[in-house]
Amino acid sequence: MEVHRVTVTSGNSAKETATFEECIARVLDPANKEELQAAKKRGKERYRAHDSTNASVTVGTSSIAASNVVHASVVDDDDVSVASSVMPANFLDADSAHFALPAYDKGWKAKYRFPISALLVKGTHKTAVLVHLNLGKVTQLRELIFDNHEEADDFRSVIEQELNLEEQRRQAKLNATLGGLKLKSNETVTFLIEIVSAWDILAGDFFTSDPYVVCLFGGKELHRTKYISKT
Numbered sequence: 412m413e414v415h416r417v418t419v420t421s422g423n424s425a426k427e428t429a430t431f432e433e434c435i436a437r438v439l440d441p442a443n444k445e446e447l448q449a450a451k452k453r454g455k456e457r458y459r460a461h462d463s464t465n466a467s468v469t470v471g472t473s474s475i476a477a478s479n480v481v482h483a484s485v486v487d488d489d490d491v492s493v494a495s496s497v498m499p500a501n502f503l504d505a506d507s508a509h510f511a512l513p514a515y516d517k518g519w520k521a522k523y524r525f526p527i528s529a530l531l532v533k534g535t536h537k538t539a540v541l542v543h544l545n546l547g548k549v550t551q552l553r554e555l556i557f558d559n560h561e562e563a564d565d566f567r568s569v570i571e572q573e574l575n576l577e578e579q580r581r582q583a584k585l586n587a588t589l590g591g592l593k594l595k596s597n598e599t600v601t602f603l604i605e606i607v608s609a610w611d612i613l614a615g616d617f618f619t620s621d622p623y624v625v626c627l628f629g630g631k632e633l634h635r636t637k638y639i640s641k642t
Contacts, residue, residue, distance in 0.1 A: 412434060412435075412436055412437075412527065412569055412570075412573060413434070413435055413436075413437060414432055414433070414434045414573075415432065415433050415434075415435065416430055416431075416432055417430060417431055417433050417584075417587075418430045418434070418536045419431075419587050419588070420610065423591075427590070429584075429586065429587035429590070429591075431580060431583035431584040431587045432529040432576075432580050432583065433526070433580065433584075433585075434526070434573045434576070434577070434580065435524050435526055435527060436523065436524070436526075436529070436530060437504060437517060437521050437523065437524045438521075438522050438523040438524070439519040439520065439521055439522065440519065440520050440521075440522040441518065441519060441520075442518050442519055442520045443518070446518045446519065447637055450538075455602055457538075457556045457557070458556060459539055460538070460555045461538055461539055467476070469561060476588075499546055499547060499548075499549050501625060502523045502524060502525045503522065503523060503613055504521040504522055504523055504524040514580065524625065525546055526532055526578065527570070527573045527574060528574070528577055529544060529545050530542055530543070530568050530570055530574070531543040531545070531574075532545065532567050533552065535563060535564075535567060535625050536554075537560075538556060538557045538558065538560055538563050539554045539555060539556045539557070539560055539563060540554075540555050540557070540563050540567050540570075541553070541554050541555075542555060542570070547625065547627055547631075547632055548632065604626065606624050606626075606636060609622060609624070612642075619640040619641045619642060620641075620642060621639065621640050621642075622638060622639055622642060623635060623637065623638040623639070624636045
């Protein structure tokens with residue numbers, strides 16, 4: 412989890428700026444083959460220790476069978492990412508070069524990034540935390556298995572703490588966007604969004620892509636542009 416401070420120009424003058432915070436979650440991949448093999452081994456050991464084959468995850472007064480949950484700690488031999496099978500391509504971390512990983516993440520590389528609001532803790536079981544991912548049209552339950560109960564509790568606590576701060580962040584972002592304009596309690600604002608250009612898009616095929624832009628609001632897709640073939 413990372414919290415970034417974003418600065419925007421709030422008026423006609425470059426001196427008129429406002430800031431707000433943005434919390435994102437980043438999914439890391441092993442940086443090389445050796446790290447990948449080590450990650451696979453750790454994942455399988457955690458899975459065996461958790462013994463979730465016939466387990467169920469408690470969610471309020473109901474339960475979810477483990478067979479319906481994607482286990483993030485288990486990596487198949489053909490996988491190159493612990494999350495590549497579920498993450499939409501438009502969440503690829505194209506800005507990873509601008510956000511250096513901390514020293515303790517040496518051996519890992521950023522692959523995906525998405526807003527913290529896309530995560531929702533659904534429950535816990537043993538050393539695992541069940542989270543719901545809502546990434547536009549892609550929604551999924553993932554069971555994140557930790558080494559012990561303390562790490563699982565810490566992770567859940569961080570997620571819930573950041574989600575509790577989301578309303579404050581949304582209000583700060585709105586204030587920065589409005590540039591000091593005050594709205595009445597029953598007043599609404601209509602935004603006109605113009606999609607101008609894109610660059611440094613990673614190739615989705617071998618050498619080219621068919622890129623398009625998806626506009627989301629509140630996790631719902633509002634608009635999707637036509638794709639541009641082989642660019």
